[in-house]
Amino acid sequence: MASPVNPPRGMRDFLPADKARREFVLGVIRRVYASHGFDEIETPVVEDSARLNSGLGGDNEKLGYAVLKRGLTLDDFRSAESALDLADLGLRFDLTVPLARFYASHRAELPSVFRSIQLAPVWRAERPQKGRYRQFVQCDIDIIGEPSALAEVELLVATSATLDALGLVGCSIRINDRRLLTSMLEALGFPADEHASALITIDKLDKVGVQGVTDELSDRGFSDTAVGELAAFLSGYGARTIDEKRATVDAITSALPAGVDAVVIGELAALADAVVASGIDRDLLEFDPFLVRGMGYYTGAIFEVAHPDFGYALGGGGRYDGMIGRFLGTDVPATGFSLGFERIVDLVELPETETQDAVVLLHDDVDFATLAALKTALIARGARVRLARRPRNAKSLLEQLAASGFTQFASVTAETRTVDDLELKPIR
């Protein structure tokens, strides 16, 4: 069977160098988030189909991979009205729906304020394209049970520390609040039942510009007055540094006819002050009064990590108070922040220093007992050891192994008895 042997469409294998890079980055993220008091958990990669399709996943539900029930018969196929009749499980498309299910299962065993870390793959059957994969890792932290903005502060500080630890310089975190957007739309005369729809258009600001947004809103029948006032805003207030935050907020407040929520602005300002008090570079934070974020479940503060070199976000999150409690039938305050691992992993520079000796033992036909004893002796001294039969072109092999982090080599011959007989030489 010499058929094509690629991984499934849109999915990837990771060779040793890639896998090492991924584990290194995951290790840094895991360590920093743990330092900030978060606890790692894990859920199965599949969840019950009904739960995945309960409406909490937004558009991602349509991208789900469904898992067939076991033991189906021809009759089952004949009588099926939709895929959901044949599937009882699905691969998770995010880590938030599983977290809501996990929290409902284990609430009694968890602290009253639960800070979770999830570093795990998710699956979406999107059209594959550069940088977009059908299996990809998300790095989520969530704080469940904390109603105050202290949760947002902890999320932002922990995320900023993680970006620092990964050496990702030049990132900014844009901040806004869904309630502020709502107040603004209200004040500008957008009808309440059209807010969600207007926000979908405003969310495209980065891509289509002010003209694009106002054109689309006009086309969709919003009043000229409302659209015109919004256009004035959009032109006037781009992303601001945290130092300009209050001025911006004041400008919005005074410019709006009425109704912007002073409480929300106060919270946002306190949040920003606390983040700055924790020693984070002032330039990291930007107040962006037009940041929307895609998911419909956000109810308060929203964040997005941007990097000047990239036209896409490296992560984002916000407060989503209505959702975690859905499977419990009760309200539970919640905030979360998700880092786009697949984008970040390519940006991180691995540290050059190998902390461990890495030795290649080049050998011909030497008895196995000698090779095994030599290898064990070197490992006992702290080295990583690779046996390699001496090829015709040892230079080329050693170059390959240098690329895998091996730093020294020694030749084993029929005369070699103990590790003291080895002459270790640097590779290159």
Place this chain on the structure above:
Amino acid sequence: MASPVNPPRGMRDFLPADKARREFVLGVIRRVYASHGFDEIETPVVEDSARLNSGLGGDNEKLGYAVLKRGLTLDDFRSAESALDLADLGLRFDLTVPLARFYASHRAELPSVFRSIQLAPVWRAERPQKGRYRQFVQCDIDIIGEPSALAEVELLVATSATLDALGLVGCSIRINDRRLLTSMLEALGFPADEHASALITIDKLDKVGVQGVTDELSDRGFSDTAVGELAAFLSGYGARTIDEKRATVDAITSALPAGVDAVVIGELAALADAVVASGIDRDLLEFDPFLVRGMGYYTGAIFEVAHPDFGYALGGGGRYDGMIGRFLGTDVPATGFSLGFERIVDLVELPETETQDAVVLLHDDVDFATLAALKTALIARGARVRLARRPRNAKSLLEQLAASGFTQFASVTAETRTVDDLELKPIR
């Protein structure tokens, strides 16, 4: 929707303490295998359905979870003759079939002898029971491209070092060779085309005893002479230490009418000598002339890790030369060893020493900026820090947090300004 909120049947959530234990054990395994010159790789959790059902997975193929094609119509359901018509992907049921596919995809990019590590979950729709799960982690190392028993030596030494590093004392590794079994069955008069079937029965020796095996073989119509000679063997030679290996082999050789392969015995002896030369405790290795191992693809040496406290194997492996090259259409020598992570993780004792300070900051309504600054200052000193609103019963909260590894606490009040104002006290 207050429906039941359990994870899918037979699958598990991991709460923080469990997850930490799992990551610790995985970290040890990863580190030791890497020291022994193995390279970690990763493949997608799903593979093409046709590949998973190509016959390499043995009985496990029947336990596969199938993933529905996307965009199926009613017509597709009506015309489907089997689940395979509706599914294009499946969750992997082992790490060996994906490794064969990976090797076929990437052979040109890999060293000529490739030593792989895979630490990853697999899925089998087995009837759930105690200690058996539908999603579970396997820890596989494989050496591809090495035809000599040097591969077996490296696998056994690396596995033994891993068991040591995990503190799993008292384990033994039983060794046999499929070719020896075949020679024995031949010599005893079992027809060649019935060997596989006879081995399935002999594999039950540990469970049903000598009488059970001979009864089953007789019932299945094997000749009384053959069954009788086998029974004599089974009664005479149980598992032996490595020191008794040669005597046992000699006994088998002299007792058999004819045909036992001297080359195989020589290889097995050399393998055992090399393992012992690498400093492994002699008692670890046992030659077991009746060890079979379940999978049909083994072609040479086979191993199994046993622990005296448990009636099941903690891992196993062997040489399977015919399989890895199947997707390439060429023969590639291969050996592998798989540790049963789910069984091992429960046996490992975590080290008691917390290397990191872990501090709880108990607070009332203190401004967020102060809390954020205090937390950051403690983290900068190397601590893991958890904020916790002071509850009525602080003692009970601190006890919970002590169980999560927190060792110190301090109270934050409205008067606290800097970290120097904190009075850190040990918990308990």
